[in-house]
Amino acid sequence: MLTGAALFLDFDGTLTPISATPDGVIVDDGLVPLLLTLRERLDGRLAIVSGRSVETLRALGFGDFLLAGTHGLEFARPGGAVEAPPRPAAIDDVEAAFHAFAADKPGVLVERKSISVGLHYRGAPVWQDAAHALARQWANHDGLALQQGKMLYELRPDGADKGSAVHALMAQGPMAGGVPVFIGDDVTDEEGFAAAADLGGAGILVGPKRATYAAYSLEQVAAVRHYLAEGVSRLG
Numbered sequence: 001m002l003t004g005a006a007l008f009l010d011f012d013g014t015l016t017p018i019s020a021t022p023d024g025v026i027v028d029d030g031l032v033p034l035l036l037t038l039r040e041r042l043d044g045r046l047a048i049v050s051g052r053s054v055e056t057l058r059a060l061g062f063g064d065f066l067l068a069g070t071h072g073l074e075f076a077r078p079g080g081a082v083e084a085p086p087r088p089a090a091i092d093d094v095e096a097a098f099h100a101f102a103a104d105k106p107g108v109l110v111e112r113k114s115i116s117v118g119l120h121y122r123g124a125p126v127w128q129d130a131a132h133a134l135a136r137q138w139a140n141h142d143g144l145a146l147q148q149g150k151m152l153y154e155l156r157p158d159g160a161d162k163g164s165a166v167h168a169l170m171a172q173g174p175m176a177g178g179v180p181v182f183i184g185d186d187v188t189d190e191e192g193f194a195a196a197a198d199l200g201g202a203g204i205l206v207g208p209k210r211a212t213y214a215a216y217s218l219e220q221v222a223a224v225r226h227y228l229a230e231g232v233s234r235l236g
């Protein structure tokens with residue numbers, strides 16, 4: 001399936017297992033070399049499309065890759081400048097409200113991001129409904145959109161998603177001319193699956209079966225790694 005592919009890879013829950021906190025994620029030594037080799041076999045057609053900011057993806061070791069960050073709002077070529085909308089002023093107000101909410105709730109975390117802010121309740125799931133209610137209050141305020149993730153509510157600028165990122169990246173540059181294959185685990189990846197299918201390719205859902213635009217599935221991160229490593233062997 002990877003022959004001729006333009007490969008779009010989600011990060012958390014796809015290339016690395018979900019960890020207790022955003023900062024706790026581990027990029028093992030084998031991952032970047034595997035992706036670099038696979039990209040070479042795909043004639044450069046490999047991109048990472050994440051809810052993380054480009055800045056964070058680079059800090060995690062993915063500076064040499066074509067990146068779409070913050071759910072399709074940010075773009076960067078290897079070593080190039082980051083194309084992104086400005087950080088909305090209202091995000092600072094949301095961040096302050098999130099911090100006030102989290103202050104007396106151990107386990108609730110605020111994640112400051114380049115142009116967005118996340119409220120994580122993985123460490124205290126009892127606060128899910130209250131976190132959702134707070135986050136919802138800011139949706140549609142000053143052009144912000146509410147983005148749901150895994151045990152996470154995030155406020156970010158509206159106007160893009162992983163599907164629009166796939167369309168943009170397929171239109172020019174190294175991904176153009178390939179058959180889009182999007183691998184991801186989260187609800188935020190569904191637009192990426194749908195875009196890949198629209199463009200003649202397919203999505204691969206990581207994790208348990210659910211209603212999805214993905215035509216295929218892989219059980220877990222370990223299966224993704226196996227699939228990518230097999231791709232390297234087959235394409236070699």
Ligand SMILES: O=P(O)(O)OC[C@H]1O[C@H](O[C@H]2O[C@H](CO)[C@@H](O)[C@H](O)[C@H]2O)[C@H](O)[C@@H](O)[C@@H]1O
Pocket residue numbers: 010011012013017018019020021022023025049050051052053111113118120122149150151152154186188
């Ligand atoms: O699109 P992705 O690459 O999957 O990024 C989505 C969000 O991932 C991160 O949060 C999730 O992973 C954390 C670490 O494993 C986990 O602690 C958290 O509960 C998950 O929601 C990241 O922190 C977010 O900024 C991304 O939007």
